[in-house]
Amino acid sequence: MPDMMQIPVPEEFKQQYASLFYELSKEAFEAAKNDAGLKRYMTKKEAAAWIGISFTHFQKLEELGLPTIDAGGKVLVDREDITKFMNKHKRNLKQLNY
Secondary structure, three states, X not given: OOOOOOOOOOHHHHHHHHHHHHHHHHHHHHHHHHHXXXXXXXXXXXXXXXXXXXXXXXXXXXXXXXXXXXXXXXXEEEHHHHHHHHHHOOOOOOOOOO
């Protein structure tokens, strides 16, 4: 490899570059998730399909405390809330003596 010339870069520029790179990466990741159909907020019907259950069963999860968001007449569900709720309600195999 040929000799490389090093150029001094002020610390302030390094911090600004790191911040810009982080924001661009974050935006690209969110765009990729949306392109893949993985939006954060879903209708109850979309959320039921995402989990892989019927709409009726999804309503039972609501009754058990799954949070929903009333967005001016349209009810939405946060993907993160679903994940938290499902993790909280996992059965512990030790309790079942397996």
